[in-house]
Amino acid sequence: MDFAFTDEQKMIQDTAQSFLADVSNSDAIRAAMETELGYDEQIWQRICNELYFHAITIPEEYGGMGLGYVELVAVMEQMGRYLLCSPYFSTVCLATNALLVAANEEQKAIWLPKIMEGTTATLAYTGRNGKWDAEAIQATYEKDGDHYNLNGTLRFVPDGHSADLLIVAARSKGSLGDKDISLFLVPAGTKGVTQTWLPTMDQTKRVGEVSLDSVDVTHDKLLGDEADDWPKLEKIIQLATVAAAAEQMGGTQQILDMTVQYTQERYQFNRPIASFQAVKHQAADMMLRAEVSRSAVYYAACVAQEALSGGALADELPEAASVAKAYCSDAYFSNASDALQLHGGVGFTWEYDVHLYLKRAKSMEHFLGDSTYHREKVASLLLD
Amino acid sequence: MQLSFSPEDEQFREEVASWLQDNLTGEFEKLKFRGGPGDEHMYPEERKVWEQKLADGGWTCVGWPKEYGGRGCSIEQQVIYFEEYARAGAPGRVGHIGEGLAGPTIIAFGTEEQKKKYLPGIVNGTELWCQGYSEPNAGSDLANVKTKAHFDEEKGKWIINGQKVWTSLAHESEYVFVIARTDPESVAHKGLGFFLLEMDQPKIEVRPIQQITGTHEFNEVFFDDAQCGADGIIGNPGDGWKVAMGLLGFERGVSTLGQQMLFQNELDEIISIARENGAAENPVIRQRIADAHIGLKIMRYNSMRMLSGSEDGSLHKEALIYKLYWATWHRDLGKLAMDVLGEEAEMLESAPYNLTRLQSMYLFVRSDTIYGGTNEIQRNIIAERGLGMPKEPKVQIK
Ligand SMILES: Cc1cc2nc3c(=O)[nH]c(=O)nc-3n(C[C@H](O)[C@H](O)[C@H](O)COP(=O)(O)OP(=O)(O)OC[C@H]3O[C@@H](n4cnc5c(N)ncnc54)[C@H](O)[C@@H]3O)c2cc1C
Numbered sequence: 101m102d103f104a105f106t107d108e109q110k111m112i113q114d115t116a117q118s119f120l121a122d123v124s125n126s127d128a129i130r131a132a133m134e135t136e137l138g139y140d141e142q143i144w145q146r147i148c149n150e151l152y153f154h155a156i157t158i159p160e161e162y163g164g165m166g167l168g169y170v171e172l173v174a175v176m177e178q179m180g181r182y183l184l185c186s187p188y189f190s191t192v193c194l195a196t197n198a199l200l201v202a203a204n205e206e207q208k209a210i211w212l213p214k215i216m217e218g219t220t221a222t223l224a225y226t227g228r229n230g231k232w233d234a235e236a237i238q239a240t241y242e243k244d245g246d247h248y249n250l251n252g253t254l255r256f257v258p259d260g261h262s263a264d265l266l267i268v269a270a271r272s273k274g275s276l277g278d279k280d281i282s283l284f285l286v287p288a289g290t291k292g293v294t295q296t297w298l299p300t301m302d303q304t305k306r307v308g309e310v311s312l313d314s315v316d317v318t319h320d321k322l323l324g325d326e327a328d329d330w331p332k333l334e335k336i337i338q339l340a341t342v343a344a345a346a347e348q349m350g351g352t353q354q355i356l357d358m359t360v361q362y363t364q365e366r367y368q369f370n371r372p373i374a375s376f377q378a379v380k381h382q383a384a385d386m387m388l389r390a391e392v393s394r395s396a397v398y399y400a401a402c403v404a405q406e407a408l409s410g411g412a413l414a415d416e417l418p419e420a421a422s423v424a425k426a427y428c429s430d431a432y433f434s435n436a437s438d439a440l441q442l443h444g445g446v447g448f449t450w451e452y453d454v455h456l457y458l459k460r461a462k463s464m465e466h467f468l469g470d471s472t473y474h475r476e477k478v479a480s481l482l483l484d
Numbered sequence: 485m486q487l488s489f490s491p492e493d494e495q496f497r498e499e500v501a502s503w504l505q506d507n508l509t510g511e512f513e514k515l516k517f518r519g520g521p522g523d524e525h526m527y528p529e530e531r532k533v534w535e536q537k538l539a540d541g542g543w544t545c546v547g548w549p550k551e552y553g554g555r556g557c558s559i560e561q562q563v564i565y566f567e568e569y570a571r572a573g574a575p576g577r578v579g580h581i582g583e584g585l586a587g588p589t590i591i592a593f594g595t596e597e598q599k600k601k602y603l604p605g606i607v608n609g610t611e612l613w614c615q616g617y618s619e620p621n622a623g624s625d626l627a628n629v630k631t632k633a634h635f636d637e638e639k640g641k642w643i644i645n646g647q648k649v650w651t652s653l654a655h656e657s658e659y660v661f662v663i664a665r666t667d668p669e670s671v672a673h674k675g676l677g678f679f680l681l682e683m684d685q686p687k688i689e690v691r692p693i694q695q696i697t698g699t700h701e702f703n704e705v706f707f708d709d710a711q712c713g714a715d716g717i718i719g720n721p722g723d724g725w726k727v728a729m730g731l732l733g734f735e736r737g738v739s740t741l742g743q744q745m746l747f748q749n750e751l752d753e754i755i756s757i758a759r760e761n762g763a764a765e766n767p768v769i770r771q772r773i774a775d776a777h778i779g780l781k782i783m784r785y786n787s788m789r790m791l792s793g794s795e796d797g798s799l800h801k802e803a804l805i806y807k808l809y810w811a812t813w814h815r816d817l818g819k820l821a822m823d824v825l826g827e828e829a830e831m832l833e834s835a836p837y838n839l840t841r842l843q844s845m846y847l848f849v850r851s852d853t854i855y856g857g858t859n860e861i862q863r864n865i866i867a868e869r870g871l872g873m874p875k876e877p878k879v880q881i882k
Contacts, residue, residue, distance in 0.1 A: 134836075256830075301831075369878075441859065445650045466830070
């Protein structure tokens with residue numbers, strides 16, 4: 101057993117860290133927040149052309165780096181830490197995973213190279229009901245010869261307003277639960293597709309609404325097998341959940357570091373406020389949360405890797421993803437909350453970055469299911 | 485112990501409720517449920533007009549003695565007034581700092597001339613006040629204020645120099661009360677004075693600070709040879725701390741009571757959303773909603789105890805825990821609101837950053853555990869004053 105990064109993984113992490121510290125500073129984040137697109141295209145281009153972070157899990161035969169989920173998680177952690185505004189999560193952690201898990205060879209050969217070139221993509225599966233599992237799928241498809249007709253509204257879609265390629269989950273009309281679910285490749289601009297921005301409290305991320313009004317797609321756009329895609333989609337969601345937890349963990353650590361620094365610089369009563377035990381104890385609890393999050397995420401990353409490559413731990417993915425997301429969701433919000441408290445009045449201002457983390461923590465807490473949802477998943481693995 | 489209100493009090497309740505029903509109409513309709521904490525930027529001008537409407541009806545400063553323009557209401561009636569005010573959804577009071585803080589301080593510590601000069605504008609709703617305590621280096625350590633005041637014999641005026649920060653509503657106010665050092669050699673609590681200044685003077689500059697909600701309620705205020713008359717000091721030079729602390733007593737008292745009804749409104753809204761969106765079926769959410777309700781009920785009982793015992797003005801133990809209790813409860817309520825909404829919690833009313841009422845509540849409650857003494861400072865006060873535990877030794881750490 102060696103539950104630690106290899107030198108190569110460490111190098112990827114360091115590269116991500118120094119790149120993001122540079123390009124995703126407070127000014128850059130705020131500039132991106134102002135735009136409807138929600139990110140700086142130049143940074144995205146640099147990620148795709150210089151750093152190849154988007155290529156980590158794409159096999160070499162499609163032009164990718166052919167690395168694993170641990171490397172991906174190492175990068176996601178840094179993106180969370182620096183609140184990178186980017187279509188990375190949607191393109192890589194959702195859509196690329198979907199292609200890796202569900203696409204046939206031909207589809208991979210078309211779409212993975214496009215992702216390599218910087219095409220943005222996302223997964224759209226949730227409807228209006230606020231659910232995150234199969235029940236969330238409310239869009240419908242009807243088969244007509246070798247065409248499919250798609251209808252419905254998908255909400256909370258990461259970068260759904262701007263992605264070049266949408267991977268849409270729909271169910272056959274009238275079906276329920278996890279039955280009769282299919283995935284479709286729907287390029288932006290397809291007739292009947294409308295993509296709109298939904299402005300959100302967390303401005304460092306973008307979500308959109310995708311509406312499908314009698315969208316006609318041909319058979320080659322069906323991803324995987326008709327009506328039988330739920331197990332694959334579930335796996336895609338679990339993989340994304342691990343990446344989301346990594347992002348949360350990065351933020352959990354960063355907001356702690358910011359707080360340790362601030363409380364040492366801030367003097368009240370002739371001493372740094374960090375010298376008060378009431379402050380130290382909160383910081384110690386924050387560190388505990390960050391370290392526990394890290395253990396949960398790195399373990400889940402190894403499991404995710406085996407789930408993709410077919411290793412012995414593959415079956416643990418549902419549990420490991422929920423363990424990580426349940427813990428990290430609460431940990432991030434608690435750390436952001438304590439950080440704001442320990443910053444006092446300045447923590448409440450727009451100018452300081454603390455609120456950006458508080459807001460990211462909240463949006464990531466709900467996204468892909470909050471801790472209550474994931475604890476219930478674990479409970480049902482244990483009890484049902 | 486006697487829990488019900490007297491028939492006279494119930495009649496008073498009727499009176500308040502029906503006045504509000506008759507008057508919170510027409511041009512004021514749109515102010516309903518607006519302008520509270522976190523929402524102060526909404527309709528400030530219209531709410532100033534409303535303030536005067538209240539004054540015309542005799543509904544400002546109801547707890548003040550009649551001789552100073554108040555209604556001389558008993559504690560019970562003040563509770564009733566605040567409850568009905570919030571129940572009706574009447575807007576956040578732009579005049580609350582004058583009515584709740586500045587006025588009572590002037591009544592308690594001011595001279596008759598000062599009362600004549602400053603109180604009428606508060607009662608008739610035309611003069612708004614703000615509180616100039618905190619400074620960049622005097623937050624939790626309030627006694628560390630560096631703003632200075634000296635008396636210019638020639639001009640016959642007090643001259644104020646320094647900077648305040650986090651001054652809520654300074655941009656809307658006619659007056660500010662300030663604690664400043666009258667003895668430049670002094671440190672900590674000694675050598676302070678309590679001053680009343682007109683805001684409209686060239687030597688005071690107000691700079692807005694944008695807050696977490698994207699809106700602006702508080703400010704930096706710079707005093708560069710700002711002035712007030714010889715009668716602009718409450719008490720004597722050196723009395724500032726005593727006066728300021730007396731005022732914090734008012735802050736913890738009756739003026740916080742109306743907020744419980746606002747809390748009730750918020751909880752009601754959360755409950756109705758939970759029923760609508762199915763969150764009410766989630767066992768964890770059920771527990772949390774029940775817990776919020778229990779917390780709010782007991783908050784009310786605690787303040788009933790607190791107000792019953794406060795005739796002598798001293799702080800009892802149930803009063804010592806009150807700020808920590810309600811602030812923490814309210815902060816949790818904000819989180820509950822977002823969790824009941826689930827992913828929909830993220831959706832703004834509109835771009836660029838127009839928050840829904842619950843979003844703005846959720847973000848604003850982050851400050852409840854900071855202003856007016858942070859949770860950590862409250863715990864120190866409880867342990868030291870409530871439990872008699874030893875004070876943190878004074879040390880200087882570089
Ligand atoms: C929305 C809002 C409105 C406000 N309105 C006004 C106003 O109108 N007028 C006005 O004068 N002020 C106002 N304030 C200021 C407020 O009173 C101060 O923010 C508060 O006293 C805390 O001071 P600080 O911000 O400097 O934080 P700091 O004192 O720097 O505190 C930072 C952290 O250190 C902790 N800490 C400090 N000392 C200790 C200790 N001894 N032991 C343990 N922990 C400690 C604090 O609890 C906090 O967590 C407002 C603040 C806010 C947020």
